[in-house]
Amino acid sequence: xxxxxxxxxxxxxxxxxxxxxxxxxxxxxxxxxxxxxxxxxxxxxxxxxxxxxxxxxxxxxxxxxxxxxxxxxxxxxxxxxxxxxxxxxxxxxxxxxxxxxxxxxxxxxxxxxxxxxxxxxxxxxxxxxxxxxxxxxxxxxxxxxxxxxxxxxxxxxxxxxxxxxxxxxxxxxxxxxxxxxxxxxxxxxxxxxxxxxxxxxxxxxxxxxxxxxxxxxxxxxxxxxxxxxxxxxxxxxxxxxxxxxxxx
Amino acid sequence: xxxxxxxxxxxxxxxxxxxxxxxxxxxxxxxxxxxxxxxxxxxxxxxxxxxxxxxxxxxxxxxxxxxxxxxxxxxxxxxxxxxxxxxxxxxxxxxxxxxxxxxxxxxxxxxxxxxxxxxxxxxxxxxxxxxxxxxxxxxxxxxxxxxxxxxxxxxxxxxxxxxxxxxxxxxxxxxxxxxxxxxxxxxxxxxxxxxxxxxxxxxxxxxxxxxxxxxxxxxxxxxxxxxxxxxxxxxxxxxxxxxxxxxxxxxxxxxxxxxxxxxxxxxxxxxxxxxxxxxxxxxxxxxxxxxxxxxxxxxxxxxxxxxxxxxxxxxxxxxxxxxxxxxxxxxxxxxxxxxxxxxxxxxxxxxxxxxxxxxxxxxxxxxxxxxxxxxxxxxxxxxxxxxxxxxxxx
Numbered sequence: 001x002x003x004x005x006x007x008x009x010x011x012x013x014x015x016x017x018x019x020x021x022x023x024x025x026x027x028x029x030x031x032x033x034x035x036x037x038x039x040x041x042x043x044x045x046x047x048x049x050x051x052x053x054x055x056x057x058x059x060x061x062x063x064x065x066x067x068x069x070x071x072x073x074x075x076x077x078x079x080x081x082x083x084x085x086x087x088x089x090x091x092x093x094x095x096x097x098x099x100x101x102x103x104x105x106x107x108x109x110x111x112x113x114x115x116x117x118x119x120x121x122x123x124x125x126x127x128x129x130x131x132x133x134x135x136x137x138x139x140x141x142x143x144x145x146x147x148x149x150x151x152x153x154x155x156x157x158x159x160x161x162x163x164x165x166x167x168x169x170x171x172x173x174x175x176x177x178x179x180x181x182x183x184x185x186x187x188x189x190x191x192x193x194x195x196x197x198x199x200x201x202x203x204x205x206x207x208x209x210x211x212x213x214x215x216x217x218x219x220x221x222x223x224x225x226x227x228x229x230x231x232x233x234x235x236x237x238x239x240x241x242x243x244x245x246x247x248x
Numbered sequence: 249x250x251x252x253x254x255x256x257x258x259x260x261x262x263x264x265x266x267x268x269x270x271x272x273x274x275x276x277x278x279x280x281x282x283x284x285x286x287x288x289x290x291x292x293x294x295x296x297x298x299x300x301x302x303x304x305x306x307x308x309x310x311x312x313x314x315x316x317x318x319x320x321x322x323x324x325x326x327x328x329x330x331x332x333x334x335x336x337x338x339x340x341x342x343x344x345x346x347x348x349x350x351x352x353x354x355x356x357x358x359x360x361x362x363x364x365x366x367x368x369x370x371x372x373x374x375x376x377x378x379x380x381x382x383x384x385x386x387x388x389x390x391x392x393x394x395x396x397x398x399x400x401x402x403x404x405x406x407x408x409x410x411x412x413x414x415x416x417x418x419x420x421x422x423x424x425x426x427x428x429x430x431x432x433x434x435x436x437x438x439x440x441x442x443x444x445x446x447x448x449x450x451x452x453x454x455x456x457x458x459x460x461x462x463x464x465x466x467x468x469x470x471x472x473x474x475x476x477x478x479x480x481x482x483x484x485x486x487x488x489x490x491x492x493x494x495x496x497x498x499x500x501x502x503x504x505x506x507x508x509x510x511x512x513x514x515x516x517x518x519x520x521x522x523x524x525x526x527x528x529x530x531x532x533x534x535x536x537x538x539x540x541x542x543x544x545x546x547x548x549x550x551x552x553x554x555x556x557x558x559x560x561x562x563x564x565x566x567x568x569x570x571x572x573x574x575x576x577x578x579x580x581x582x583x584x585x586x587x588x589x590x591x592x593x594x595x596x597x598x599x600x601x602x603x604x605x606x607x608x609x610x611x612x613x614x615x616x617x618x619x620x621x622x623x624x625x626x627x628x629x630x631x632x633x634x635x636x637x638x639x640x641x642x
Contacts, residue, residue, distance in 0.1 A: 219340035226519030
């Protein structure tokens with residue numbers, strides 16, 4: 001991590017080297033077809049799920065074919081079927097746009113607990129009953145690295161329709177607070193009748209949904225977890241779940 | 249030109265819009281005694297220099313169309329602070345985030361301005377080292393109400409409750425109130441801090457713990473209630489025991505197009521606000537469970553009783569009123585008042601001189617009085633309560 005803490009982490013990358021959070025893909029509904037080859041550069045086999053389940057041996061590759069149609073969800077999840085591998089980051093998503101020009105940003109939320117990391121690495125038993133994470137991430141980054149994230153940093157103009165796809169891969173709930181604007185909760189993350197206009201909304205573990213922001217003014221405005229402890233990384237504030245909206 | 253000026257003046261006088269000005273004084277020298285006699289250091293927002301900053305800070309009110317200015321005077325022994333207007337969608341300059349807006353240094357004034365637009369419940373809090381300064385007590389509610397505190401919108405129709413009351417949830421982890429945690433980063437350019445593990449031991453609603461609510465419940469007649477809820481803590485608040493027929497009509501300062509009936513539990517996540525309406529026909533125990541967002545474990549619980557009385561038959565409301573703490577340092581909580589619309593108070597010294605008077609909601613702040621004995625006269629309608637009050641040094 002940026003604070004030099006070493007965390008075990010799997011990565012799916014669009015380049016042939018280890019890169020964090022570089023694997024988000026986008027498709028246009030009723031238009032694109034994706035033939036996605038996943039190459040396993042790791043030293044052990046993995047079982048992956050993306051609409052279908054497939055196993056990929058060390059050094060081998062598998063093909064997923066994705067054709068987003070009407071009625072499909074707003075993204076395809078590509079993830080390990082094994083919980084510990086999933087926790088260690090072996091997941092990504094293929095976002096589905098309604099049209100090619102749609103401005104879509106992706107926030108994948110997750111946390112990391114050093115105790116769980118150690119248990120997995122040492123092949124010891126673990127559970128999340130006493131989960132006490134100390135890193136809180138958006139697209140595997142924390143503030144201020146989140147500001148350099150081309151997938152997640154929301155940049156737009158006044159009057160734009162800016163869509164944000166939020167996916168909580170983690171094991172904790174988060175409460176995202178938007179400065180400067182109310183957003184539209186399009187898919188009922190808040191549990192209120194959709195679309196609800198909110199400035200703070202829960203993203204419970206395992207849940208996902210789209211948000212729509214139509215800025216009415218320029219400026220740079222934070223978005224952060226309002227469990228303010230989660231705006232820390234390794235116990236240091238503000239190295240946590242924090243980014244900004246940049247409206248020009 | 250004269251004609252134009254007359255028309256403008258007439259419009260302004262008929263519009264009902266007002267310029268609202270509030271003074272909030274940032275203090276780092278507050279203290280709070282918890283119900284088990286544990287004393288903690290607090291930060292907070294006071295209204296005058298003699299006041300121990302209350303937790304929460306004073307509730308600010310405005311009406312749609314009002315122009316609001318908050319004069320924030322930072323008297324905090326070197327620490328910088330800001331005010332973030334949570335949910336009000338203000339521009340960047342007024343947003344209160346230190347590195348994106350401005351920071352108010354020790355003994356400086358900062359002015360925050362906004363136009364009140366959408367009725368509902370909002371928050372204000374310091375955004376400097378926000379986990380620490382919010383935990384320290386630098387937060388309060390801001391309510392934009394319609395014609396009065398009782399009106400709300402439900403399914404597109406303007407309705408009126410018989411009673412309303414705000415509840416602001418928060419927690420205290422006493423480890424976070426040690427000087428080693430509170431007093432870091434007085435340099436205005438330092439905005440990083442080491443945070444201890446968070447595990448709250450005390451669970452507050454309007455700054456009050458369970459015994460306070462048990463001893464001084466909400467005491468009103470049967471009727472329609474508008475409950476205005478906000479959560480500024482780090483845990484979720486689960487409402488799992490609400491009166492039948494409870495509905496959410498507003499969240500985060502936006503009316504719901506269609507009210508949402510609460511058939512089972514509902515959770516208020518950190519930073520969220522809700523207006524919930526219900527009809528109380530019998531006594532109620534509103535149960536609020538504080539849940540850790542990492543585990544969903546119940547960390548604490550508060551039960552707020554609503555005890556109903558029948559006007560003119562069973563109860564004399566003034567008998568339910570309590571002034572506390574007494575002795576105190578000038579910040580007097582009024583338990584059992586529950587928003588009586590016609591409550592007023594007068595403060596007399598031992599010579600019988602009137603020293604201070606005003607209308608009151610749930611507290612009285614004594615200003616500029618020397619320590620000593622006073623008499624407080626509280627009037628609700630034609631009923632009067634008189635109590636001796638011992639004012640001590642803050």
